[in-house]
Amino acid sequence: MNGVGRQGQRSGAAGVHHQRQYSDNFLESSSNGRWLQSTGLQHLYSSSSSSTNPSLPPLQDYGFYGGGGGGGGGGGGGQGSRMYRNAQRGFNGGNEFLLEPSTPPGPGNSRSRKNNGGGGGGEDSPGGDFSPGLLDLHSFDTELLPEMPVSGLYDGASLYRPVRGRSFDDSEPYINNKQTGRTRGLPENNLLKSFAADKEKSSSVAKIKVVVRKRPLNKKELAKNEEDIIDTHSNSVTVHETKLKVDLTEYVEKHEFFFDAVLNEEVSNDEVYRETVEPIVPIIFQRTKATCFAYGQTGSGKTYTMKPLPLKASRDILRLMHHTYRNQGFQLFVSFFEIYGGKLFDLLNDRKKLCMREDGKQQVCIVGLQEYRVSDVETIKELIEKGSATRSTGTTGANEESSRSHAILQLAIKRSVEGNESKPPRGVGKLSFIDLAGSERGADTTDNDKQTRMEGAEINKSLLALKECIRALDNDQGHIPFRGSKLTEVLRDSFVGDSRTVMISCISPSSGSCEHTLNTLRYADRVKSLSKGNNPKKDILSSTFNLKESTTVPLSSVPASNFEDDVIDSWPEQTERDDFDATEESYEQGKPLWKKNGKLEPFNLSTSEDKIRKPNGQTKWGDLPKVEPKKSHSDDDLSALLQEEEDLVNAHRKQVEDTMNIVKEEMNLLVEADQPGNQLDDYVSRLNTILSQKAAGIMQLQNRLAHFQRRLKEHNVLVSASGY
Numbered sequence: 001m002n003g004v005g006r007q008g009q010r011s012g013a014a015g016v017h018h019q020r021q022y023s024d025n026f027l028e029s030s031s032n033g034r035w036l037q038s039t040g041l042q043h044l045y046s047s048s049s050s051s052t053n054p055s056l057p058p059l060q061d062y063g064f065y066g067g068g069g070g071g072g073g074g075g076g077g078g079q080g081s082r083m084y085r086n087a088q089r090g091f092n093g094g095n096e097f098l099l100e101p102s103t104p105p106g107p108g109n110s111r112s113r114k115n116n117g118g119g120g121g122g123e124d125s126p127g128g129d130f131s132p133g134l135l136d137l138h139s140f141d142t143e144l145l146p147e148m149p150v151s152g153l154y155d156g157a158s159l160y161r162p163v164r165g166r167s168f169d170d171s172e173p174y175i176n177n178k179q180t181g182r183t184r185g186l187p188e189n190n191l192l193k194s195f196a197a198d199k200e201k202s203s204s205v206a207k208i209k210v211v212v213r214k215r216p217l218n219k220k221e222l223a224k225n226e227e228d229i230i231d232t233h234s235n236s237v238t239v240h241e242t243k244l245k246v247d248l249t250e251y252v253e254k255h256e257f258f259f260d261a262v263l264n265e266e267v268s269n270d271e272v273y274r275e276t277v278e279p280i281v282p283i284i285f286q287r288t289k290a291t292c293f294a295y296g297q298t299g300s301g302k303t304y305t306m307k308p309l310p311l312k313a314s315r316d317i318l319r320l321m322h323h324t325y326r327n328q329g330f331q332l333f334v335s336f337f338e339i340y341g342g343k344l345f346d347l348l349n350d351r352k353k354l355c356m357r358e359d360g361k362q363q364v365c366i367v368g369l370q371e372y373r374v375s376d377v378e379t380i381k382e383l384i385e386k387g388s389a390t391r392s393t394g395t396t397g398a399n400e401e402s403s404r405s406h407a408i409l410q411l412a413i414k415r416s417v418e419g420n421e422s423k424p425p426r427g428v429g430k431l432s433f434i435d436l437a438g439s440e441r442g443a444d445t446t447d448n449d450k451q452t453r454m455e456g457a458e459i460n461k462s463l464l465a466l467k468e469c470i471r472a473l474d475n476d477q478g479h480i481p482f483r484g485s486k487l488t489e490v491l492r493d494s495f496v497g498d499s500r501t502v503m504i505s506c507i508s509p510s511s512g513s514c515e516h517t518l519n520t521l522r523y524a525d526r527v528k529s530l531s532k533g534n535n536p537k538k539d540i541l542s543s544t545f546n547l548k549e550s551t552t553v554p555l556s557s558v559p560a561s562n563f564e565d566d567v568i569d570s571w572p573e574q575t576e577r578d579d580f581d582a583t584e585e586s587y588e589q590g591k592p593l594w595k596k597n598g599k600l601e602p603f604n605l606s607t608s609e610d611k612i613r614k615p616n617g618q619t620k621w622g623d624l625p626k627v628e629p630k631k632s633h634s635d636d637d638l639s640a641l642l643q644e645e646e647d648l649v650n651a652h653r654k655q656v657e658d659t660m661n662i663v664k665e666e667m668n669l670l671v672e673a674d675q676p677g678n679q680l681d682d683y684v685s686r687l688n689t690i691l692s693q694k695a696a697g698i699m700q701l702q703n704r705l706a707h708f709q710r711r712l713k714e715h716n717v718l719v720s721a722s723g724y
């Protein structure tokens, strides 16, 4: 301002010329910077220019590496032969599968090996097929299927047996004679009875099961002398959180949670399988869709836990298919894809980008997803390994990426209609395994990189939506809010009809992960304990226990809505906030009331600087976009906040641009006024007034932006504390 004033005072032709030049160059970036510098607002320059030209890295472009049939087929063929050889090696001697060519993953080979019926039929015929590229998730038309008796896998933990090199046809009675007898030749009434019993057993498998798995301390944590702060018992887990009092003395706060099962660091993957997936395997032959997912922060052991499960499950599925359901036309299909940044990629087809479509009946199809028909464990293993490798090396090769994507492996059981293998088989049941993105990634919303923030928001949204869907399922709500995210949309068919869900919450034992661990446990707790499907007594107990140890807040102060019995349809109207903030309050004593209802405190953006009057009284600039605080709900809050931020930045930029124009205009006036006898000083002082007003407006905007950023941070803290 002074600079301008000084220049104005340097009257005369040269001065005028200089003024014009200065004025003409005003919109050049260098001049802008200079001007802002001269007004002490140089810090605005970079922000305004960066907001005008946001050089945001584009989303990763995943090409079609496979190139469809030809190229893909070639590549796949090699792999396929390798897998075939492996399968030959794996199953030698006496195995009925030995004679089956395994499924080559490459399209070319797969096609050539496609089994179009004839021969032995059913599972005894050559396996190895893949879908025509359109996976209709709702092709699971089970109406044509007769009710099938389910095997009594519950009769013991004998189902899981090492299978490599062992014939499926060997006489080892991992499915006992009684069961075999049932399916093979029981009189009709016995069959019906047995079916009823099986139904009962199947309904005894909990709709939702939440299991926690604690991993051991890793080398890094040991090197850092991090403590193991987690105690586990058969169904409870206690987190010992070290906190600081106001006088900086340390104290330990205990948080105790109860779940269906808690597995400690010594528990093997086999035991995890037995506890989680094994009980639901038989019921997927009963038109049930089951989902097993691992939730937890990066490095907590999700992949370590999830990776072996599909293999073990498919081993059991194949056993059932080849014994209990022998010659009944059942087939097993595998697909493996990931959701990254809201987009779908086929992990078994060179990360080919996939489209999700909804047909007229709102049925979801994943266009282009390859589904492989498999009939031996070794092939499935190869496919899983291939998919996992593709996942982790897909983009940057960093584990970083895997923690930002959801990987979904599906085992679909289909059945040829009336034994006619030339017709496409119809879906019977499905088992989906989801290795979720690192839960803490959902909090990557303050990152400077817009892509990271958007990814974080997407992850956040999907984790929240997943929880909402599971809860809606368990509450038998008519409306399942699967549209909440890509993840839940893709899993839509797993949320309709008879379904089962197993959640494995993976936690790290280290003190350094305490906050994330608590978030994970809170998320898991809400999935389980807030559902109506549970024993209400247990709910209250569970929630009570969770509160009991963690705070000194009297239970009576916990709002009834904590137990969410009154929540009917919490998506999207009934917000997530309603439950997590109430709980939040219970966890953290003395938290301000505004968090109670989960509504972020409205941020009043109306300021007197919205309009600045020109000296002549005409309102010309400064009409900032009205950024109304949106009273959005749950996950909408984040997008509302992001939108708010964008609006603010735009408003900010507009202010700067307007100021430039005004100054430019005033400069022109000044030049015109720079005539002998004119009172230049008046102009200069008017100009100064305008600039001061504008500067004050810009400063105010800056403050508002800073305030907003604080709120965004707060929001994120809230989000991560809420555990979704």
Ligand SMILES: Nc1ncnc2c1ncn2[C@@H]1O[C@H](COP(=O)(O)OP(=O)(O)OP(=O)(O)O)[C@@H](O)[C@H]1O
Pocket (backbone or CB within 6 Å): 214, 215, 216, 218, 265, 296, 297, 298, 299, 300, 301, 302, 303, 304, 305, 399, 400, 402, 403, 436, 437, 438, 506
């Ligand atoms: N129960 C366990 N016992 C032994 N090692 C484990 C266990 N769980 C995890 N690990 C090890 O910890 C490391 C991290 O595990 P993992 O990759 O499964 O984490 P993650 O949660 O999938 O991470 P991300 O989200 O980044 O993919 C791996 O080296 C894994 O072998």
